[in-house]
Amino acid sequence: MKSVEGNKAGLKPFELMLDQKKISQRVIQLGERISADYTGESLVLVGVLKGCIVFMADLMRYIKVPVEIEFISAASYRHGIRREDDVVIGGGVSIPLKGRNVLVVEGIVDTGRTASVIVEKIRKMEPASVEVVTLLDKPASHRVDIDIKYKGFTIGNEFVIGFGLDNAQLYRNLPFIGRMIEG
Numbered sequence: 001m002k003s004v005e006g007n008k009a010g011l012k013p014f015e016l017m018l019d020q021k022k023i024s025q026r027v028i029q030l031g032e033r034i035s036a037d038y039t040g041e042s043l044v045l046v047g048v049l050k051g052c053i054v055f056m057a058d059l060m061r062y063i064k065v066p067v068e069i070e071f072i073s074a075a076s077y078r079h080g081i082r083r084e085d086d087v088v089i090g091g092g093v094s095i096p097l098k099g100r101n102v103l104v105v106e107g108i109v110d111t112g113r114t115a116s117v118i119v120e121k122i123r124k125m126e127p128a129s130v131e132v133v134t135l136l137d138k139p140a141s142h143r144v145d146i147d148i149k150y151k152g153f154t155i156g157n158e159f160v161i162g163f164g165l166d167n168a169q170l171y172r173n174l175p176f177i178g179r180m181i182e183g
């Protein structure tokens with residue numbers, strides 16, 4: 001696969017993993033499946049910031065049922081000072097979710113802790129249903145039991161960037177998914 005050099009602004013090197021065409025074809029399929037599953041209903045998309053933004057902006061344009069959007073922020077501190085299982089959720093949800101169909105939108109599911117904490121939080125709000133859609137899933141890294149109804153791509157235990165996903169807050173603007181090159 002083509003290797004992409006990091007630039008002079010200090011980006012570390014990465015290589016292409018999923019190109020724009022592949023991602024967009026898959027996003028369209030997900031949108032069609034979601035539209036079919038919720039026919040005759042409406043949906044509240046709850047995006048998990050910041051990684052969801054590019055995926056969610058694309059996906060929502062292929063969902064044909066009425067949609068409202070909401071965001072929640074999540075930070076995990078795996079490599080920081082906090083305990084490994086800490087997931088800090090910020091930002092209140094202003095749309096009442098009681099009786100609504102809720103779809104949590106994630107850029108990537110790794111251990112599954114973030115998605116699982118958010119789903120539990122939403123369940124307490126008594127929605128009619130709550131499901132998860134993620135662009136990328138790393139099933140080998142899951143540490144909690146999490147049911148992800150819609151997934152774009154399943155990947156291995158590797159660190160990826162772009163299409164909203166970051167490494168140290170950079171690379172989110174890349175229009176494709178890349179894999180960091182070790183070393």
Ligand code: IMP
Nearest residue numbers: 076109110111112113114159160165166
């Ligand atoms: P969790 O482990 O499933 O709770 O995922 C926590 C968060 O870690 C995700 O929402 C992402 O923000 C981040 N993350 C996990 N794996 C990757 C990756 O490969 N690239 C970029 N961010 C990642």
Ligand code: MG
Nearest residue numbers: 166167168169
């Ligand atoms: Mg991150």
